[in-house]
Amino acid sequence: MTMTWHASATRSASTVADSRHVILDTAFGSGAQFLASLARRSAGHLHYLAIAPSVPGASVLAALAAAAPGLAAQWPLDVPGLHRLHAPAERLTLDLLIGPAEAWLPEIVARIDEFIIAEPLGQVRALQRLAAPASTLRMRQPDEQALRCLRAAGFTVTGEPEAGWQHAAYTSRKPQPPCAPTPERRAVVIGAGVAGSAACERLAARGWQVTLIERHDAPAQEASGNRAGIFMPLLSKDDNIPTRLTRAAYLYAQRAWQNLGGLDPDAPGAEAGEGAIRGNRCGVLQLARDAEHALLQKEVVDTWRYPEQYVRWLDAQQASAMLGAPTPYGAWHFPEGGWATPASACRAMLQACGDKLQRIFHTEALHIERSGSEWNVLDAQGKLLATAPVVVLANGAGATALEPARELPLYTMRGQVTHLQEGSFPSLNLVVCREAYMTPPVDGIICVGATYDKSAARQLWQSSQDENLLRAEEILGNPHGAGAPLQGRVGFRTMAPDRLPLVGPLPDNANQARTERLRDLPRHPGLYALLGYASRGLIWAPLAAEILACQLEDEPLPIEATLAAALDPGRFLLKQRRKL
Structure with missing residues (x-):
């Protein structure tokens, strides 16, 4: 079958080279369909979402190493969740979604151009929500029930099966809006800590022109200014939202640092010139508080059966040997955790922006106002600092000094x-x-x-x-x-009160419309938040910035819908409105 490339009307790509073709493969298996897609791809960026019960092993990795070495070098540990792998030089993104397809379909936030359905699927109609206009589908050996579900979901079955694969094309039943003009890729980011620096890097990587405003003379002077920040996962017996978010962020941050040159304990300090990220994956030993906590630690590791490269449980004797001092209880050992200097991470991310970044330092943004399709950012004297269609608030508690963010519960x-x-x-x-x-x-x-x-x-x-x-x-x-x-x-x-960050479009508190759903909540056009990182900003920042960039570009999100909703800055306003 010859692949047909379709571009969603809502995408902001302005050239063929910038176009993104999104494929969802509901049964990754040996990776054969992925490798075939790579072989027949044309111009543009291929974004491949692959659902698999576990992270594919050595045989798949060996085949991938030849076809996409940039992805093979980032191959993730076999833990649950969505693993996003970037290979910018190969114009390729691979999302590995670990778990059953039936559980993942409601959690995917994406517009899919091509579906590959290699195994029987109960939720065929769920594909309708994901389908981009004029998307295509291939299903292996569908029965009559599956074909009826396809037609009910808006797919037109085309031709006879080829080598066991049935083809279909999707026609949306909803009227499509006319193609909007391609928005300008210009943004102002306020705050040059890890949140703002990561936002600059992720937007610049997509071709955005970014103006960074910082009230200090250099980046990472506030919460991001510590000599050593700690990175490690969070574990829980019920694998709750904070655990899932932190796991995704921890793993994504390490891949992001690898793409920026990796960690080096001997890299120049924060006060030095540009260089690698200073840090070390030396391991983290999290000691149990008491005997009860030690038992819980062991139960969590036994329940989830994480790979030892992710976490090991040590008894008191093993923990004492690793600590070099007696300890009466056990411990979690995270072999790939460690420390990093946040300022050096900021420096590396800003350096990666190249000429896409303009820095305005030693200047505080104290007022923002909407003027037509743009935001004006002004200082205390009313001097115009910058204008752009998009403003990203990444200045921590300072954001609440700006009128649109004043009511955020930070x-x-x-x-x-x-x-x-x-x-x-x-x-x-x-x-x-x-x-x-x-x-x-x-x-x-x-x-x-x-x-x-x-x-x-x-x-x-x-x-x-x-x-x-x-x-x-x-x-x-x-x-x-x-x-x-x-x-x-x-x-x-x-x-924030729930200890989770705020990532996404800012709610408009002045709009008194009552609503029951986040998607219907009034928003300030072009105004976004990256706030509330608490003590995990070092690892939350890269993933949060990727989420934001995907929202702006209408790309597949790097996390499941449940986590995206848990991070939405409008969640607090929605809770208030539901009480009205």
Whole structure:
């Protein structure tokens, strides 16, 4: 069969080279259909969504290594969820959706140009929601019931089967709007921490011109300014939304860092020039709090049967050996977790933007206003800083100083990290955490922290240092660092009441329309949020920026619909409106 390329009327691609052809394969199997699609592809970007019960193994990877080496180098661990793999040089994106097709179909957020249905599918009519105008479909050996469902869903069965495959074409029954003019790919991003830097990188990678406004003289001066940020998954027995989100973000961030050059513990510090991301996948040891927690840790690992490369459970003896100090309980060991310097991650992401990025630093955006189809961004004196059809608020708690975001339920928590000189405190070769975390030495400094304080005080507190050292003593079993000089850093985490970030279009609180669904909630046109990253901004930022870029480009989302809804900035307003 010759592949026919169709472009959705809603896509913002302006040239054939920019067009994106989206395929959904409901039974990836050996990857034969994917490899065949690669072989017959024409110009444009191929985006392939593949559903599989588990991450395909070595045989598929070997075949893929020859056909798409950029993807093979990023092959994910076999854990549940959606794994997005980018191969920009090959103009290729592969989404691996791990789990049953019947469970995934309601969770996919995409417009599909071509369906490949290789196994019997009960929810044939669910394809109608995903089908782009003039999409095509191939189904292997359909029975009469499947053909009737196809016709009911708007597909026209064409011709006779070829080699067991039945072809069909989709005709939408809804009137299609006229093709809108291609929007300008221009955006203003406010805030140059990990949230804003990731947004710049993801938009620039798609050809957007981005203006970045930052009130400090350099990126990563607020919550992203810590010497070492920790990256690790979150586990739970029920695999809840925070667990699923953090798993997706943790794995996506590591692939994103790999595409930017990887982590290097000897890379230049934040104050140096451009360079690789400073960090180390040295592993993270998360100690159990008590015997009950140790039992829960073991149950979680036994229940989900994660690969050991993702997490291992250690008993007390094994955990003590790894820690180098006695510990009475067990621990989770995340072999590929570790630490990274957020400022160096920001620097690498901004460097990747090249000439697509304009920086306006040492200038604070204090007012935004809509003028026609564009947003004007102004400083405190009313001076116009930038204009664009799209504005992305990535400035943490500072966003609530801007009128459209004033009612977002964001708050801050003070966090003090203690800095201890190497030699005055045990030097670990991995990150250790329980109620506090401790890092290996970074430039001769060991980081211990961080506190959670309801305060806006920026100065260092001796009481916070004492709290950090007490927690370290509880982990190591002996007091260390007593009498150390008061040294460290204070940062402020921006958080939402449900501890999840805000990712997506900003709701219009002034519009009093009552609604029961997120999709019907009034929004500010062209205004988006990347906010509320709490203490996980280092790993949340790359995935959140990819979600945002996909929303702007009408591309398939890199997460399931349930997670996207849980991150929607309108979720709080919707809850209020439902009470009216």
